[in-house]
Each structure stands twice: as C-alpha cells, then as structure tokens.
Amino acid sequence: MVLLALAIICALVYVVLRRRDRRMLRNGVLLLATLFFAVLGVTELAMVRFPxxxxxxxxxxxxxxxxxxxxxxxxxxxxxxxxxxxxxxxxxxxxxxxxxxxxxxxxxxxxxxxxxxxxxxxxxxxxxxxxxxxxxxxxxxxxxxxxxxxxAKPREADVVVVLGSGLRHGEVTPLLRSRLDKGLEVWRHSTAQGRAAVMIPSGGQGSDEPRPEGTAMAEYLVAQGVPESAVLPETRSRNTDENLRFSREVQQAAGVTGTVVVATSNYHVMRAAMLARSLGSPAEVVGARTARYYVPSAFLREFVAVVAAxxxxxxxxxxxxxxxxxxxxxxxxx
Known part of the structure; x- marks a missing residue:
C-alpha cells in the first residue's frame, strides 16, 4: 500500500505542475515515478494474492x-x-x-x-x-x-509559427511539408472559429540552400490557400532557438497578439516547447507525423541536445x- 500511496502522491503533484506549465521536463520525472510506483504497488498486491x-x-x-x-x-x-x-x-x-x-x-x-x-x-x-x-x-x-x-494538443491560435527543417534544391521537403500541413491544420481550424490568424514560416538560408527556408515555406502556404497578407515569413534563423526568437520579433513588428502555437515534427515538440519556455514565450507546440524509420535517430538527437543544454x-x-x-x-x- 505504501508504494501505491507514493504513486498517488506523485500523480497529484504531476497534475498540479502540469496545469501550471505543460512544457517542463520535471513533469516527466513525476509521471515516470507515478508509473514506477504504481507498477511495483500493483505487482506487490498481486503477488500477495496470487503467489x-x-x-x-x-x-x-x-x-x-x-x-x-x-x-x-x-x-x-x-x-x-x-x-x-x-x-x-x-x-x-x-x-x-x-x-x-x-x-x-x-x-x-x-x-x-x-x-x-x-x-x-x-x-x-x-x-x-x-x-x-x-x-x-x-x-x-x-x-x-x-x-x-x-x-491536450492546442487546436486554435492567433499566431501559427512553423519551424523550418531544410530545403532540397530550394523546394520544400516531405519532412518540412508535414510541419507546414500541421500548421495549416491549426490555422484553418482557427480561422473557422472566427480568429484572424496569421502564419509565420520560420527558417533562414543554409550554406547549401539557394534561398531562405521561410521564403519557400511561405510560397507553399499561399499555394495551399492562405492569403498572402496572413503569411509573415521569417528568413534569418539558423536553429530552433533563433526560429522562436526571430518569429516573435516578426509577430511584434506586425502588431499581432494572442495565442501562439508552434508547429514542428513530433520528435521535436519537447525541445521546442522547453526552448519557448526558456525564452519567456507562452507558445505551445504541436507535432507532425514523421516517417517511422526516421524517429529513433531523431529522438536520440533531441535527447542529446536537451542533455547538452x-x-x-x-x-x-x-x-x-x-x-x-x-x-x-x-x-x-x-
């Protein structure tokens, strides 16, 4: 019973802290502790009743x-x-x-x-x-x-930021397209609810790219039916930290306020959310599906980046x- 009591305590603390801020990794510590004590507690009771x-x-x-x-x-x-x-x-x-x-x-x-x-x-x-x-x-x-x-993924926003991930021959890749489509999903639902939502495709020009990612992303969004006036490309960033910082500058320069949702790949949501929190941004993050074979290395890469930070x-x-x-x-x- 002691183990189950510990599981309940950890679960309650997890719920409280998660409501305060979903983007903190300490929530994961409490969630893992809850599962650990719950499994041990249930196993202990089961062994007493069924040796x-x-x-x-x-x-x-x-x-x-x-x-x-x-x-x-x-x-x-x-x-x-x-x-x-x-x-x-x-x-x-x-x-x-x-x-x-x-x-x-x-x-x-x-x-x-x-x-x-x-x-x-x-x-x-x-x-x-x-x-x-x-x-x-x-x-x-x-x-x-x-x-x-x-x-509890956010579905509505006044500002939808889409993080870049590289171009191929100057064009949007399948991975980047999945991020843009996820952002479009949030934008369309938001506009259907009466919000004057804008989209900020974010990405600079890499050394092996003929143009900025934000420019190619903006073209894709317009081709998908987003009005040009609602697309505010950010074209200076080189990494996720700069994506978030420079996109906020674009948002502020345009005088747009309200709820912010960031769209990226599913393996990238946790680190992006943690970076947004560290920058003082209230943005929540949603993730697009990624090819299954790509996920293990991608999650490991994100883990290394979080540990290094x-x-x-x-x-x-x-x-x-x-x-x-x-x-x-x-x-x-x-």
Whole structure:
C-alpha cells in the first residue's frame, strides 16, 4: 500500500505542475515515478494474492538482458536504414551508434560479472550507475515527449509559427511539408472559429540552400490557400532557438497578439516547447507525423541536445549518483 500511496502522491503533484506549465521536463520525472510506483504497488498486491505471479516477475527480470540485446539489434538495423536513405551524418547514424554501444556495454557487464575480482565488481557497479542514470533520463525525456505531443494538443491560435527543417534544391521537403500541413491544420481550424490568424514560416538560408527556408515555406502556404497578407515569413534563423526568437520579433513588428502555437515534427515538440519556455514565450507546440524509420535517430538527437543544454545539472546529478554507488560498493566489498 505504501508504494501505491507514493504513486498517488506523485500523480497529484504531476497534475498540479502540469496545469501550471505543460512544457517542463520535471513533469516527466513525476509521471515516470507515478508509473514506477504504481507498477511495483500493483505487482506487490498481486503477488500477495496470487503467489504464482512471482514466477512471472522473476522471468521478466531474467529476460531484461534479452530485451536489451533485442533493442540493440533494432537500433543497429534502423541505423543502417537511416544511413542508406538519409546519408552519412552523425545525426542520422545515432541509432546505429547507440545500438553498438548497448552491445559493447552488455558484453563488458557480462565480463565484469564473471571476473569475480573486487576491481571487476567495483567497475561493474560504476558502469551500472552511469548506464542506469542515462537510461532513466532518456526514459523521462521519451515518455514526456510522447505525452506532451499527444495529450491536450492546442487546436486554435492567433499566431501559427512553423519551424523550418531544410530545403532540397530550394523546394520544400516531405519532412518540412508535414510541419507546414500541421500548421495549416491549426490555422484553418482557427480561422473557422472566427480568429484572424496569421502564419509565420520560420527558417533562414543554409550554406547549401539557394534561398531562405521561410521564403519557400511561405510560397507553399499561399499555394495551399492562405492569403498572402496572413503569411509573415521569417528568413534569418539558423536553429530552433533563433526560429522562436526571430518569429516573435516578426509577430511584434506586425502588431499581432494572442495565442501562439508552434508547429514542428513530433520528435521535436519537447525541445521546442522547453526552448519557448526558456525564452519567456507562452507558445505551445504541436507535432507532425514523421516517417517511422526516421524517429529513433531523431529522438536520440533531441535527447542529446536537451542533455547538452543542461550539461552542468546532469554532470552534478551523475556525480552524486556515482558517489552514492561508490559508497554502496565500499560497504558491500568490505
């Protein structure tokens, strides 16, 4: 009952904090804690009433390493597919890299476990501490990114910002088109409700692009029926942070006020929402569907970017985790 009580407390705090601001990743921490304590609590009660379930629980624990190997295989296969379809780049090969790392870590863990030496056991505990921390942080990010993108999505706005994602031969790519179509969905619903909504396609000109992304995006929107007077392109930005900042400048220069919704890809919603909050913008973010094969590397890329943006906090937290595990190791090995 204690575990279920903890789950209820975490759930209540999650609801309160989420109502204050949906865009904070700490909501994900509370959501994961709620699920963790709820699963443990229900399992505990079930084992008391049905002792045979203990066999299932033990079997699930023993199959966990198999699950890691299966996940590694999936990521490696996905990485090879990304390489073939999207080309050789660090971002496109992240799933392949993580899959190989998982295999290497699993092999190292097995070797350390079989070593039987004190040094090997200490190294095993250290590796488990680091891997466990990274795994939990990723679960928090992935879980809340999915929840944020799917639950209570905003459908109306006075300003719809669409984030750029690169052009191909100066034209809108399928990935960028999906973002524009998601923005159009919000804009059309808003105008149908009587709002004089405007759209801000946001994206500058990359070194390999013949024109700014915002210009090509604006052409697409007009071709889809948006009046030219309602399209305010932003053509200076080079990254998501600048997309949001420069789009707000365009909005302010045009004297447009009201609710702001940002349209991007589904894997990008969490980081875009966090950046919007850090800039003091009240904007919420909606995500467009992305090709399935593209999602694993894209989510990993977003995770790396979020961790890098808060690297000092994560470094301190990881140092504390390692210190605690080291203390436990000293006690266990003495």
């Amino acid at each position: 045979a379930i203990e066999v299932v629980v033990v079997g699930a624990i023993l199959l966990f390493p198999v699950g890691i190997v299966v996940l590694a295989g999936f990521l490696i296969a996905n990485g090879v597919r990304m390489f073939r379809r999207e080309g050789r780049s660090l971002g496109n090969m992240l799933s392949l890299i993580v899959g190989v790392v998982l295999v290497v870590v699993t092999v190292v863990l097995v070797l350390l476990l079989r070593s039987g030496s004190t040094v090997g056991e200490a190294a095993l505990l250290l590796l488990l501490a680091v891997a466990g921390y990274v795994g939990i942080v990723f679960l928090v990010f992935l879980l809340y990114a999915v929840v944020y993108g799917r639950v 808060h690297r000092i906090a994560h470094a301190v937290a990881l140092a504390v985790v390692v210190a605690v595990w080291a203390w436990i190791a000293v006690i266990a090995l003495t």
